[in-house]
Structures are given as structure tokens and as C-alpha cells.
Amino acid sequence: MKGSGREAAGTLVLDAAEPGAVDLAAAVLRDGGLVAFPTETVYGLGADGLNPAAVRRIFAAKGRPADNPLILHVSGPEMLGQVVREVPAEAGALMREFWPGPLTLVLPRQPAVPDEVTAGLNTVAVRCAAHPVALALIAAVGRPLAAPSANRSGRPSPTRAEDVLEDLAGRIDAVLDGGPSGVGVESTVVDLTVEPPAVLRPGGLPPEDLRRVIPALVIGAGSEAGPARSPGLKYTHYAPRAYLVLVEGPAEQVGAEIRRRAAVLRAAGRSVAVLAAEESRDRYPGERVVILGSRRDPERAAAALFASLRDLDRSGIEVILAEGIPRRGLGLAVMDRLERAAREIVKLEEDES
Numbered sequence: 121m122k123g124s125g126r127e128a129a130g131t132l133v134l135d136a137a138e139p140g141a142v143d144l145a146a147a148v149l150r151d152g153g154l155v156a157f158p159t160e161t162v163y164g165l166g167a168d169g170l171n172p173a174a175v176r177r178i179f180a181a182k183g184r185p186a187d188n189p190l191i192l193h194v195s196g197p198e199m200l201g202q203v204v205r206e207v208p209a210e211a212g213a214l215m216r217e218f219w220p221g222p223l224t225l226v227l228p229r230q231p232a233v234p235d236e237v238t239a240g241l242n243t244v245a246v247r248c249a250a251h252p253v254a255l256a257l258i259a260a261v262g263r264p265l266a267a268p269s270a271n272r273s274g275r276p277s278p279t280r281a282e283d284v285l286e287d288l289a290g291r292i293d294a295v296l297d298g299g300p301s302g303v304g305v306e307s308t309v310v311d312l313t314v315e316p317p318a319v320l321r322p323g324g325l326p327p328e329d330l331r332r333v334i335p336a337l338v339i340g341a342g343s344e345a346g347p348a349r350s351p352g353l354k355y356t357h358y359a360p361r362a363y364l365v366l367v368e369g370p371a372e373q374v375g376a377e378i379r380r381r382a383a384v385l386r387a388a389g390r391s392v393a394v395l396a397a398e399e400s401r402d403r404y405p406g407e408r409v410v411i412l413g414s415r416r417d418p419e420r421a422a423a424a425l426f427a428s429l430r431d432l433d434r435s436g437i438e439v440i441l442a443e444g445i446p447r448r449g450l451g452l453a454v455m456d457r458l459e460r461a462a463r464e465i466v467k468l469e470e471d472e473s
Contacts, residue, residue, distance in 0.1 A: 158298030164267030222324030368444030369468025
């Protein structure tokens with residue numbers, strides 16, 4: 121039948137552009153199955169968000185700790201009544217400005233939302249993705265979808281269907297292939313149950329944009345010790361298999377430190393790659409260099425980050441030396457992901473000698 125797709129290690133791969141593919145994926149979800157699907161940020165691993173048994177399958181497939189809450193994806197504000205007890209004025213303003221889009225809101229939960237989704241908290245994280253396949257799939261199911269990133273827990277998030285299959289083939293029922301994700305980092309999470317509202321996780325919507333609507337918005341991380349109110353806070357995330365060293369500071373000093381480390385590693389017989397900005401292209405002669413984008417263009421760096429980490433892993437590189445970028449716009453999200461992925465962080469001060 122059309123939309124029947126192909127199989128990869130027992131996981132059905134569906135081309136979202138094929139007639140019937142979205143309906144077939146929706147049928148799998150209604151039956152309690154797991155389907156990875158594209159959003160504008162990364163691929164999500166979807167299950168019926170109001171079915172506790174289906175949600176538990178997400179945790180098993182990913183190897184995800186049960187105290188790490190999930191995001192519920194809705195097709196629009198009209199679906200919020202199924203999962204949210206109240207919508208404060210700030211939430212309405214943000215939804216009008218940024219939904220559909222890479223923005224997740226933490227709001228008071230309805231009792232119908234399973235504890236498996238919220239890690240037992242009295243709040244729930246919800247978002248409406250700006251991707252036609254995601255919106256069509258949720259509408260076809262008719263219920264919110266619980267959907268963390270579609271990767272094994274701790275690995276770089278997937279921005280392509282092949283990334284999903286690399287981690288989860290044989291562990292989930294289907295992948296709905298909608299092509300590469302455009303934003304490349306997960307959604308920004310804003311907690312609207314605290315005063316002032318707080319960004320819990322930087323992501324695909326920069327805080328500068330959010331402050332146009334909520335000027336008092338603060339940047340605040342969840343506690344490592346207590347319950348996480350948002351995904352992406354409590355555990356190591358986004359890590360490649362390679363040993364990643366993040367070097368941050370003045371550009372010239374960062375370049376010198378990376379060159380020094382690369383020479384030492386090569387002398388020890390280790391394979392090395394450098395993750396760098398466009399402006400640094402000529403700083404590393406003889407090195408394998410992957411360019412994320414200009415320091416003035418953090419959107420390009422965000423879009424390329426996870427795919428670059430995965431591609432370097434596939435190539436067998438043992439050590440990645442990564443330049444830091446300015447924490448402006450999406451640069452804040454890129455640096456958050458690099459810091460959480462790094463095994464070692466080097467912060468260099470301005471050389472005043």
C-alpha cells in the first residue's frame with residue numbers, strides 16, 4: 121500500500137511526502153506505538169501523551185531516566201484544554217507571537233496528564249511545532265503527543281531520519297522522514313508558573329526575542345539535585361562518542377590552545393577534528409576542520425551542530441576540539457549544548473601581557 125515504507129531492523133521508515141504516510145503513522149500512535157517525526161528543531165519520539173503505557177515505552181526505547189519530564193506537543197492552542205489547567209496572560213501573549221514555533225511553555229497540568237509525562241510534577245511542558253508534518257500527525261491522532269528528542273539518552277539529538285535510525289532502529293515502531301530539521305537545536309523552554317517567568321532551557325527561540333513580549337523574563341537553570349521542571353537540565357546530554365573539549369575565550373588564544381592540544385594528541389596517535397567558526401578556517405593548517413558557521417551567524421551553527429557531531433562520530437574521530445562562540449541569539453543555545461556535551465571545558469582569559 122502507499123505509505124507502507126521500508127523496514128530498518130524492524131522499524132518502519134515512512135516518507136512523509138508519500139500519500140498515506142502520516143495516516144499510517146497516526147494509526148501506530150493510536151495503537152500505543154512509538155513514531156519518530158520531524159519538527160523544525162530536531163526529530164521527536166512520539167507517543168500518545170495521554171496513554172501512560174505508551175509514554176513508558178518512550179523511556180524504555182531511549183534509556184531515559186523516569187524523573188526526566190517530557191514535552192507534550194499540541195496542534196495549536198485549542199488542544200491546550202486537554203493538558204493544561206490554566207493559561208496565564210503571558211502564555212497567551214507568547215503563543216500569539218511565537219506559536220507554531222520553537223517555544224515550550226511550562227504551565228499547570230490537568231489531572232488527565234499522566235505522571236509519566238511530568239515526572240510527578242504539578243506542571244506540564246507544552247509546545248506547538250512549526251513543522252507541517254508534525255502538525256498534520258498530531259491532528260490525525262487527535263491527541264497531544266509526548267515527544268522528547270528521538271535519540272538514545274545522552275546522545276546528540278537527531279536532525280535527520282538516519283540519525284534516529286542510528287540510535288533507535290529496532291527499538292521503535294516507525295520513523296516519519298520529513299527531511300532535515302531546520303533550526304537544529306531543541307525548543308526554548310519558558311516556565312510561566314514562577315515569577316518572574318524564567319527560561320529553563322535556551323533553544324531555538326532567543327531570549328532577546330522573548331523579552332520583546334515579557335521584558336522581565338530571566339534566564340534560570342533547574343537544579344541538578346531537585347526535580348527537573350524541563351527536559352535537558354538534569355543529565356548529561358548531546359554527547360558524541362568522541363571526547364569533546366570546548367575551548368572558550370579570545371579568538372586568538374582559543375586558536376593557539378586548540379593547535380597546541382591537537383599537536384599533543386596527534387603525537388600520541390589520537391585522531392583529532394576541530395569544530396570551528398568560519399573566521400577561524402585558516403587557523404588550523406593540516407587539521408581536519410568542520411565549519412559550523414560564522415560567529416555572526418549563530419543560526420547556521422545551531423542548524424549544523426548535532427549533525428556535525430554525529431558525522432564526526434561516524435568517521436571514527438576520537439577527539440573533537442570545539443571553539444566557543446558568542447552567547448548571543450542562538451549562540452546561547454549552541455553553547456549550552458556544547459557545554460553539556462563536553463568532557464572538558466577550557467576557559468581562557470584575555471592575555472594582557
